[in-house]
Amino acid sequence: MVFIRVLFIFIFLPASAIVVASVRSEIPLEKNWFFIKNDGISSNEVPLPTLRWKQVTVPHTFNRDDAADGGGYYRGPSWYKTSFTLKTKQDERTFIEFGGAAISADVYLNKKYVGRHQGGFSRFRFDISDFIKPGENELNVRVDNRKFDHIAPLWGDFSIYGGLYGGVKLIKTSVVHIDLLDYASDGVYVHTKEISSSSAAADVEVLLKNSLQEAAAIEVVVELNDQDGRIVSRVSKPFNVAAASSLKTIVPITVRQPRLWNGVIDPYLYSVKVRLFKQGKRVDEVVQHIGFRNITFDPKKGLILNGSPYKVYGVNTHLTQRPEKGTAVTSKDLKEDFEILDELGLTGIRLAHYQHPHYIFEHANKKGYLIWAEVPLVSEVNASDEFIQNAKQQLRELIRQNYNHPSVFVWGIGNEIYKADADANRVVSIIHHEAVKEDPSRPTVYANCCGPVTAPIANHSHLNASNIYNGWYKDQTGSMLEWGRAAHAAIPNRPLAISEYGAGGSIYHHELPPQLPETTGMWHPEEYQTLFHKRAWRDLKQMDFLWASFIWVAFDFASDGRSEGDQYGINDKGLVTFDRKTKKDSFYWYKANWSKEPVIHIESKRYRERTSAVTDIAVITNLHSVKLYLNGALVSEQPALDHEVLWSGLRFKAGKNIVKVVGDNGTASDKAEFVLIGAEHSEQ
Known part of the structure; x- marks a missing residue:
């Protein structure tokens, strides 16, 4: 076994989750905020109160309505303001905490400049004790989500929502305290x-x-x-x-x-x-x-947790996005997301491609999920000193704010930098060494794409991982198993993972038998997505040498530059729709393979209207056998083979047809309604 790194970790939940009334108090600033887009207002001037401000509640994003429609979205400066009255004592200090503000934020209190934070995904704080005055205090925050050449990320395949999306609060401590800065x-x-x-x-x-x-x-x-x-x-x-x-x-x-x-x-x-x-x-x-735990990585056996091989499989996530809310999500929203993810039976999550809210880490600690946490070094970099310093700052925030979570097992130092030239290699190498300095107990990993596993950009980190879409993008040919075996043979002494794999799927597009669509086109049948994931998981199960594999992606998400599938501005590779209302067939495929709960699910339910009287019905299940009833009559009971049962040549009648399936001993069931139309042509 090749020893890569041992992690013996004591882990804590952040102080933001704790209120100790007698010595430390927290005061949320959520209501009575006002917002205005900063069109034509000087960047160093607090806007006049006579301007037309809109009242909002924080968390808030000013891209809620335009970052997921494919029509371009506002990227620029905007202002927020609120006021508060706070009684202070001589033996106290007062801090202000922002849960996240994309992508650059300037803070003013009582018209005095407090400070600037550059980086859109981590929390940040300022000591405002010397800025507070008796009575009412006015807080102004200028937020700007433009592309800055010195702030990561320079771009990525996701919308960068602007605003105070992470919440704001005051923290009061004693003059002698555990450092918050x-x-x-x-x-x-x-x-x-x-x-x-x-x-x-x-x-x-x-x-x-x-x-x-x-x-x-x-x-x-x-x-x-x-x-x-x-x-x-x-x-x-x-x-x-x-x-x-x-x-x-x-x-x-x-x-x-x-x-x-x-x-x-x-x-x-x-x-x-x-x-x-x-x-x-x-x-x-x-x-x-x-918590306490010990992790090593073996090039042949994968990940070893506390001395035993441990399979890490799960999803990538952009959990900080929702329709109607953008990135202004709450803990309640994240809790609802995890009710869905918990149902899958996963063991790991990759938090792509930036720092995520602390609630996610806390939940993972309690559930036992292993977390890949990542710095926003994605798609493009430059090698300027200013950019490198900003990337280091965001890396330190990521590591120090999440240092002790037992769930975090690797630090992601970059993803899919398409121009893997000398500058890109230099930047990735620098970030790797900075991560080692910050936390020598955890390994680093880079998510490689569009190049071999032997490429220099893929080998600055301790571990190797690749984004693989064989069976989806036409330039990635062959099966995932063929790719995996070739990659393992190319780097037999480096632990290997698949950081992304997936396919688009629309719940409104259907095709039987499914064919590989034009992936950048507007036709993404759900059935092909399901077929892709069946093939992919069956291949992945044969690769014991992988230390992890992560589906791209848990939920559809906003990527305003995309024009494909059934909606502009959405990446539809999710197992669940953007609005969280519909679990796609591929979701149930993984639930049947990963979860211990009884699963039985009729595929292609949403392909309700059929034009052929003779059809096949496929059922996803983790049960031993399934009975199928058509219009109330038992057709047959069949054993499940590798989580699937198929009935071929079923005959529908004209009009409505009810298909019901029941698992062995009645442990679970599912029902679907299909409508046969154009029955006069159904025999062809």
Whole structure:
């Protein structure tokens, strides 16, 4: 076995999910916002209140209605404003947190410039303690989602919605607190030194901030609890923090007989309390969830989790998009998305092609999903110092804000850079080395496309992965299995994954038997998408050497430059429609293969109107056998072969026909209605 990297991780949920009323408070700023597009307004001038502002609620995007119609969408500056009244004390500091603002944001408080953030997908914070005044405070934010040559991404196959899409809140802390300004992380990093079945040892790194003009004697207490709330470790250590300064502190902890975080098999989480005391008084506290796990990668066996081979299969996602909302999604929306994804029975998720909301990581921690988290280095790069510095900044935000999640198992350092020249190779190499410096415990990976697995651009990272669309795009010929075996033979000592595979599919387009369509055309029959995924998964099951495979993509998503399928501006390769209302047949194919729940699903239900009286009916299932009834009469019971049952030569009557299928022992059933039209020609 080739040893690539060992990950022994203590993991926490971000402080944004925790409210400790006595020492730290959070005040959401959601309502009473006003918005105006910045047409003709100077970029360094806060707009006059007499202009026509529109009242909105944050999260908000100004591209909700134009980024998914194929007609082009507004990319430019806009302004947001609100006001708040906040009582402050001398022994407090106040921070403002933005969950995300695409793609550049300038913040003003009471007409004074607070700061700028460049990067559209990560959270960011400012200390606004010195900007707050008694009484009402006016907050203005200028957001700009234009293409900037020095901000990643330069472009990508997805719409870049502008606005304050991630929510805004105030955070009040003591003047002595756990630092909130380390790239908007939670200021706590846990580094495991060793782990075994009998014990684990780790250093809990806590970043202390003293805003006083005098030194502060601080006691840091770290308490670890198991899932039942029992204390398994408690350590206290004193530190002296100089006036108006920060201090990196280390508190070692040990755990006897740790229970491992073991993916979907047993996603066991501990909890830890990090408390600060000054003169015996608690001044700050953060409660987190953590986990322990060990991952290695083997070129022949794939991923090894806690000593055993572990299959990672799942989906790519653009979870931060919805019709009627754009990227202004809420935790409620994300919860609904995961109710769908959880149903699939997946074990991994690739968060493409940028940082995603913390809710997703938290849910993955609890469910045991392994997460590929990625920096927005996609499609195009330039090698300017400004661009590289911005890419490094966004990488640090990605890693430091998500450093301790047990779900995160690789850092994605780039995707499909089409011009893989010397500049692109230099940038990818730099980002790889920066990721190693930030987190030596996790491997890096690059999603390669349009070139061999031996290409230089694919080999700066620790792991190799490719976006493969054999059976969809006509320039990618042969089966996925043929590609996989050839790729494995070309790089036998490098762990290999398939980072993307998929095909378009419209729930309004139907064809039997399905033929490969013009992929850039307006005809994408759902039946061909299903056929593609049947072939793909059957090939993937034969490639034990893969460390992961991810479908492109979970949900249809906005890509305004596309003009294909049944709707302009949409990439329709999703297993589920953009509005989340319809699960395509391919969704049930994977559910039948991955989930333990009984699955029985009639294919091509939406192909309701038929012109031939003689037809085939295919059923996707994970049951042993299926009975089929046509218009109330039992046709036959057949065994399932590789999750599929096929009835050939069924005869419909003119008009309505009811097909019902029932699984063995009545465990599950499905029903569909078909209408035979033009019956006089049905025998041909």
